[in-house]
Amino acid sequence: MSEIVPLLEARNVTMRFGGVTAVDDVSLVLGEVELRCLIGPNGAGKSTFFKTLTGQLNPTEGRIKLRGQDVTGLLPNQIARLGVGIKTQIPNVFNGLTAYENVLVAAQRGRSAAMAKAMVEKTLARLRLEPVARRQVGQLAHGQRQWVEIATVLAQEPDLILLDEPAAGMTHEEVERTAELIKEINRTQALVVVEHDMQFIRMIAQTVTVFNQGKVLMEDHVDAVLADQRVRDVYIGKAAA
């Protein structure tokens, strides 16, 4: 029997910008169809770590493997084609195009025209974006633009989905829907979710990895993490104080 190859394996990833070490020797292993939450104070290096996973940044040190294949140094478009999708912290959408066109650009890759169209309609329905399908995304509310971005990611059916603050700026109702959606996606795909909203984390989380000052502070079940005094100190405690 060979060893089970994890979906994502980041080993000793370090990202330095001049004298600043934004990500410091981070290792993270994610299994197939796993759901992982990343939490940590602002500037802890979560988004930078995401950027090394998607190829937007080339890590200064360390290796990143997808199902055993070394992808360190590949370009974002190459990594995307290996089945990694990301919703970035600040929505990256095609503002001048309609919601429908946004999702179509994503869905058309590797599909016939008819299949792409079917996928767009399915995805828009899944995210309840049909009412705004023909509207320019630049004119939509922040929450809706985030949904459009998530729709573009889902339309490509990636095996690994990275969500950077998917609930930011959403209403309570939208947050609950996002949590439901994440659980639904997680039935077939692996996710890594960065979030600040602790209620949201409680809704979805199983395993939580805590970042602090570019390092992994701890990694455990959500209850253990939220009960941990160190986590409270660096993050929740300060926020409450």
Next chain:
Amino acid sequence: MKFNSAWAGFIAVLIAGLVVLFAVPQIVSLFGIVQMTVFVAMAMYALSQGFLWGFGGIMCFGQASFLGLGAYAYAITAINLGDTSWGMLAGVAVPAIFALLLGYFMFYGRISDAYIGVITLTVSVILFQLINSTSGAQYHIGQAELGGFNGIPSVPTLNMPGDVSNVLSPTGIWYVSMALLIIVYALLRLALASRFGRVVVAIRENETRAMLLGYDARLYKLLSFTISAAIAGLAGCIYDNWGGFISPTIFGLAMSAEVIIFVLVGGLGTLIGPILGGVGLQYVMNLAGTQHKVDPNLGLGVVLVAFVLLVPQGVVPVIRDKAMQLFIRRGAKAARIQETSP
């Protein structure tokens, strides 16, 4: 609905183009036909810039490089080989290959947008200086003397493919030029409606997102740049056929600046806008050229400033939006009437 109205517009433009194609020789004098041919050349040139800038989001400040390379490649090939069909082929291929090489280094070298403007501008200046300094019999390509600042006189005009003795009349050249404009317009429209075109526009909107969705933005930009250069080269061939003469001023800064104004005035982000902008402004400039009080370029500058201040979207988008508003208001009114009627 929007899809249908877009295609209706496309068909309408094609029909209008065909009407112009066949009507002009019937109603315009021979001198007028020759003038119209240069309008077509400028429209084609503006179309090349309008596609690259308005859809590819790439601002080329030296589009005259490709216009000039096309014109010179046509002239040199036609003089050497006799048959102008090879000239047309060279006039499209040479600028396209040049753009492919230049674009490869710019886009794969991840040069930022501002520097793409600077580099393309510089390239056009270099080409101008290079061709400008080729006076003397020692500078020749085959039988074609480059002629330096004086340029190449008596460039052969189009002949029937394969039959050098059968040279087209100005009316024949008009038919070919206008037909080419219609064909290039139609091909661009179809390309933009294809999955290739969707990705090109998506990259204009957000390059990061396009990359994160698995599209190699560098490749798509390189292809748009090359297509644009090929179209500009074709415009250069038509330009040669209008005047039968080519000089280095075609590489000049004025030519690169003019086409930007054509696109801005006509409407950035449309294809028909640059065509109308090219024709309209070239017409105005020709008129201005017949009087000797004001420099035509000064007039063009005033037009640019006026448009940037008053109609920044350009003519075609403004008309389109007004028509759309009218259409929607009428539609809403009709719906209200339907609702209230028993």
